[in-house]
Amino acid sequence: MTADTLSAILVSGIVLGSVYALMASGLSLVWSTLGIFNFAHGVLMTLGAYVAWTVSDAAGLGLWIGAGVAVGIAAVIGVGILMERLVVRPFYDNRDILLITVMTTLAVMIFLEKGIQLVWGARLKQLTPIAPGQVDFLGTTISAQEMLIIVVAPILMVALGAFLRWSRIGRGIRAVGQNANAARLIGIGVSQLFVVTFALSAALAALTGILLGSVRLLTPTFGAEPLVKALIIVIFGGLGSLGGTVAASYLIGILEAALIFVIGIYWAPSMIFVLLIVVLLFRPQGLFGKVVR
Amino acid sequence: MSDAENALDVVELRAGYDAYDVLQGISIHVGPGERVGLFGPNGHGKTTLLNAISKIIPQRRGEVRFLGEPLGGLSAKQIVERGLIHVAQANHLFPDMEILETLELAAYTRRAHSQRAKNLDYVLKLFPRLAERRRQQCKTLSGGERQMLSIGVGLMCAPRMLMLDEPTLGLSPKLKDELAAAIDEISSQRMPLLLVEQDITFVLSLVDRMYLVDHGEIIREIDRRSGVDHDEIMDMYFGGHEAR
Numbered sequence: 001m002t003a004d005t006l007s008a009i010l011v012s013g014i015v016l017g018s019v020y021a022l023m024a025s026g027l028s029l030v031w032s033t034l035g036i037f038n039f040a041h042g043v044l045m046t047l048g049a050y051v052a053w054t055v056s057d058a059a060g061l062g063l064w065i066g067a068g069v070a071v072g073i074a075a076v077i078g079v080g081i082l083m084e085r086l087v088v089r090p091f092y093d094n095r096d097i098l099l100i101t102v103m104t105t106l107a108v109m110i111f112l113e114k115g116i117q118l119v120w121g122a123r124l125k126q127l128t129p130i131a132p133g134q135v136d137f138l139g140t141t142i143s144a145q146e147m148l149i150i151v152v153a154p155i156l157m158v159a160l161g162a163f164l165r166w167s168r169i170g171r172g173i174r175a176v177g178q179n180a181n182a183a184r185l186i187g188i189g190v191s192q193l194f195v196v197t198f199a200l201s202a203a204l205a206a207l208t209g210i211l212l213g214s215v216r217l218l219t220p221t222f223g224a225e226p227l228v229k230a231l232i233i234v235i236f237g238g239l240g241s242l243g244g245t246v247a248a249s250y251l252i253g254i255l256e257a258a259l260i261f262v263i264g265i266y267w268a269p270s271m272i273f274v275l276l277i278v279v280l281l282f283r284p285q286g287l288f289g290k291v292v293r
Numbered sequence: 294m295s296d297a298e299n300a301l302d303v304v305e306l307r308a309g310y311d312a313y314d315v316l317q318g319i320s321i322h323v324g325p326g327e328r329v330g331l332f333g334p335n336g337h338g339k340t341t342l343l344n345a346i347s348k349i350i351p352q353r354r355g356e357v358r359f360l361g362e363p364l365g366g367l368s369a370k371q372i373v374e375r376g377l378i379h380v381a382q383a384n385h386l387f388p389d390m391e392i393l394e395t396l397e398l399a400a401y402t403r404r405a406h407s408q409r410a411k412n413l414d415y416v417l418k419l420f421p422r423l424a425e426r427r428r429q430q431c432k433t434l435s436g437g438e439r440q441m442l443s444i445g446v447g448l449m450c451a452p453r454m455l456m457l458d459e460p461t462l463g464l465s466p467k468l469k470d471e472l473a474a475a476i477d478e479i480s481s482q483r484m485p486l487l488l489v490e491q492d493i494t495f496v497l498s499l500v501d502r503m504y505l506v507d508h509g510e511i512i513r514e515i516d517r518r519s520g521v522d523h524d525e526i527m528d529m530y531f532g533g534h535e536a537r
């Protein structure tokens with residue numbers, strides 16, 4: 001294996017890891033705050049990309065890509081908030097909320113996928129890159145858009161971490177996740193913060209979709225594969241830990257790139273599941289999770 | 294004394310879980326600057342009463358007024374904003390947060406936030422042990438430290454009245470004395486206090502007046518100055534038998 005190959009694997013792994021970090025952090029945030037998995041997280045990503053396409057593509061409104069980014073994220077935040085209100089909030093007091101919301105969010109996923117197909121059709125689309133051209137990174141040539149993903153993801157992850165660590169709302173969100181009743185007793189509006197969490201997570205999904213929408217091709221199921229990866233990563237990294245989720249994102253990204261090189265793109269995804277099972281056999285709490293929650 | 298002057302009025306309150314009303318129309322009041330105890334065996338509605346007052350569970354019937362204002366239409370958050378603070382029993386707070394972070398967070402409402410520095414100073418002076426451990430996570434605290442932090446968190450909320458639910462649950466006599474001194478100091482500023490306790494000596498050392506609760510109802514009200522003693526109260530509950 002030459003240095004060039006190694007560099008290519010590493011760079012492609014970092015790109016994948018960055019995409020996964022953006023996706024999985026939103027999923028992880030919702031899990032640690034509300035204790036549910038949002039299976040519609042992937043389709044929110046798809047929706048963001050399609051809305052951005054409509055606003056910015058010549059076949060749509062033909063506006064500047066920046067407008068597409070803004071409208072795409074705003075629209076998905078709206079859908080995220082609506083989703084929380086309609087299919088999550090009614091079950092907050094139900095002790096089976098985790099299972100119920102698996103069903104309700106899966107239902108939203110299917111509904112939105114079909115809706116996207118109906119509105120935009122099944123024909124492949126691609127977003128205009130925010131950053132056009134190509135750049136050289138660690139000796140490998142990648143598109144400037146991929147470079148943008150590599151740069152944006154860590155910045156956003158650090159910003160998200162700082163927000164949760166130090167801001168009043170961010171601390172409130174962590175408090176709600178750790179002990180909702182104790183949070184209520186100090187005057188935290190628990191259901192308001194649930195909405196904020198859902199909105200934040202939806203915004204991250206939309207942004208991922210928009211960033212990736214000029215690298216990959218848009219289809220109504222564009223977000224399905226990233227969702228599955230993000231689910232694996234959240235479990236793999238140790239449920240509820242943002243740091244663990246981000247670390248696991250890059251680990252899985254690089255591993256996936258290496259597996260694709262070694263055994264090919266056909267078997268690489270299933271090998272990652274095998275790896276997840278092996279890790280969970282020895283560390284049921286995930287790689288970076290704590291033993292007791 | 295007119296009702297409007299009272300810190301807290303609970304009138305014929307009914308509340309409970311599922312189909313069952315644990316509180317069968319309970320009425321109590323706490324006067325301005327008054328320290329009131331709530332004593333009774335486990336499972337007789339003391340905690341339910343505090344939960345209903347602070348809207349952790351809904352109030353089904355009756356009325357609760359704080360400083361004369363009915364709390365019926367308010368949320369748990371709005372009740373905290375008004376300064377009626379409930380320090381819950383055996384509260385594990387936020388396991389992964391540090392002590393200092395927890396105290397800062399507790400000054401969450403606008404009003405509490407504006408008094409944050411002053412209140413933090415007060416709490417750390419009142420419980421020097423919390424100051425020593427300010428970087429420690431809540432889950433690593435001992436029972437006594439956690440109780441101190443719970444009360445500290447209550448104080449950070451800028452209370453106009455405190456409701457403490459069994460602050461000495463499971464603590465050693467030495468720690469109980471420490472907490473009693475702290476609670477005494479807090480209420481010496483004429484902070485109205487509603488104290489739920491099972492340790493009769495502890496309640497009697499701190500309150501002006503006390504309610505005896507039995508099966509979700511007040512069965513007796515005792516003024517401490519009238520000098521009812523420990524044995525008599527135990528007799529009332531346990532019919533003269535040895536009370537553990």
